[in-house]
Amino acid sequence: MQAKITVTETWLRKHRHLYDGATRHPFIRSIRDGNINISAFKTWLGQDYIFVRAFVPFVASVLTKAYKGSDDGNGDVEVILGGVAALHDEISWFKKEAFKWGVQLSSIVPQKANQEYCRFLESLIGPEVEYTVAAVAFWAIETIYQQSFAHCLEDDSKTPPELKETCQRWGNESFGEYCNSLWNIVDRQLEKASDDVITKAEATLLRVLEHEVDFWNMSHGRT
């Protein structure tokens, strides 16, 4: 018997080009090739700190929806709670890393692409946004970082040693397993979703991919 093709697999095939654009962006390639411009890296670091702060309430809203969706015999709440805990760690890491690179976090002004991405996150927080739709966004946001930074840690990469720890943060195996758990959550939700919700979720995935590309572009100085 042939394994059934999931909705997410269909999407990733259909939108492969945009997906690769987000996970194999020139910014990531430049880290991987070892010719990253350090000022671009610092821009990314400061802007991503702001993004992550805005990401926390979004993830908390996904957690609430998982709880309320509440035929949660599948442990969605625990997986997402793990994500919240990791973000607590991550915020401390950003502060430490910013200090190391001489980036003053308190004086960072969010750039346009970042503002728009944060506003998009806010638009997904409200109770009118279905759990399935919010979970798809969450899965995509985490997975893009995982795939991008794991690419910088492959055997043939020339990632500068001082950036390895950053790449490890999202490229490590346990973050990969966490992303797979999110993927399972999303697949399970989509299997029982209405066509209307599936359509909305696909549109949301596309918006995430576009925002991620714009975010990398911003760090790369292409805005």
Ligand SMILES: Cc1ncc(CNC=O)c(N)n1
């Ligand atoms: C722009 C962006 N997208 C995804 C992530 C990864 N999630 C949490 O850290 C991130 N830090 N920044």
